[in-house]
Amino acid sequence: MEKSKLEEYANHLMFRLSDEELASLEDDFVTLSAQIALLDKIDTSDVEAMVYPFDVKTTYLRDDEPDHVLSQEKALANAPKQRQGHFVLPRVVK
């Protein structure tokens, strides 16, 4: 696995990798590639991907009434920066 590819995967997830992390990941991908090859031994032709354990419907439509409302105060209580009921971010227009 090329380092530039690993960096690209990390960039898509919005973080950077150090040189040590990249080197360690290169090693990990050797093992991972061998493990992924184990999947190729399983015949999955005509098999549908399994997304959840049970194909049971547990969702439903309810009346559009407010329920479990989080107050603005509580929603902002953990915000690193807040002002006038909003999350604060760096200026876009400078």
Next chain:
Amino acid sequence: MNISEAKKLKEEAVIKSRMMAKKSNEKLNAIVTLIEDDKCENPNGKLANVPIAVKDNFSTSNIRTTACSNILNNYIAPYDATAIKKIKEAGAVMIAKSSMDELAMGGSNLTANIGPCHNPYDLKRISGGSSGGSAVLVASGVTPLALGTDTGDSIRKPAAFCGVVGTKPSYGRISRYGVIPYASSLDHVGYFTTNVQDAALALEVLAGRDDLDMTSSYEEVLEYSKLLDYEYKDLTFGVIDNVVDVLSDLEVKETFLKLIAELEEKGAKIKHIHFDNDLMKALFPTYFIIANAEATANHSNLDGVRFGVSKEGESMEEVMINSRTEGFSSFIKKRFVVGSYSLFEKNQERVFKKAQKVRRVVCESVLKELSKVDVLIAPASGKVAPYIQNEEKQDELTDEYLIAENHMVIANFAGLPSITLPMGFKDGLPLGVNLTAKAFDEVGMFKCAKAFEDLTGLKDLVKEV
């Protein structure tokens, strides 16, 4: 102290538990936050005055919830998870938020941002993870009940290493509302106790439909603790031979096979099951790919903007990148990269979709064999708890690692109820056995577990430190 003993002690149980928690934590490092002001809200409840520890990924109103990650080090949830609400309504008293692998993504508890959690049977050894702190607090007698979560075997493996009972019920049996997710199609809420009777009672309190969790089940909740009577002749155990065949520690193998022989002598029926070995070797990579892919999506909200630890930056993107770069450990970032890799358009069909298809093949094969028995049974691990120092030096391509150390993910793939309980000791360290039943047959699972527990006599094990 088990649940019934705690209930008899009333408030004394809580006082004793808090004292033990403070005394032992210097050695065990099992606690993230000590809770000193919680009180019994229902003196007539099923868990009245029962001290309880809660894994630090359950949202607890006004109490820090960090998931042992630096990025959530200052996070205080604005509400209680449904499981927390239920234990409070039943009268339980929270003593501590317990240590865990960072964001529940590990099996050793070595990745917690507060440092390793120590096994009470040998402080130089790991607790197992990711629910290690909860396992340790029950094993060391601090609390008779502790909540955990299980995505691969994160309750059932530490239960084996710490000599306690670890229960992961069916998918959707306990609401996950308010639990910080890892991999949503595999995540389960479960718990630790010191015996099977207590495990059955805890499920009565915790189980049930919750409209706030769309995956929670409408299946009826039974009085499991009153449905434990059994006769050995009515029980059929399916031994997973693939696991037994790859065990390199002959003492573990003999301990297990001797107990199987004793079950048969008592009148239980034993069937030997041999799954396709290639399928068994594919369990771990299937799990690893699906879990990490789902985790990358679930944790995209940890951005340093709305909650959690934030780092300065010149733009919104920079704030997010700096917060996530510093907020996650190297271990977590590497896992996320694996998830990102498998979801990339170029790799998606070959890696992620392939794993999802293998998952279905595994489940169909397992359900076919499970229909012929009451439970599948195998050692929960082929070894005792490893040393903290050596934990990361495993060859992850051996059959023993791929099969014996990872077979319990089967129950997460198929949403099956699964329980680990003690089966013996090696050099003074606990060994565990795992039983897995049909979906929503918790009654059958508990009966077989009770039969096994009665056979070994290994219940209410406590190792105080």
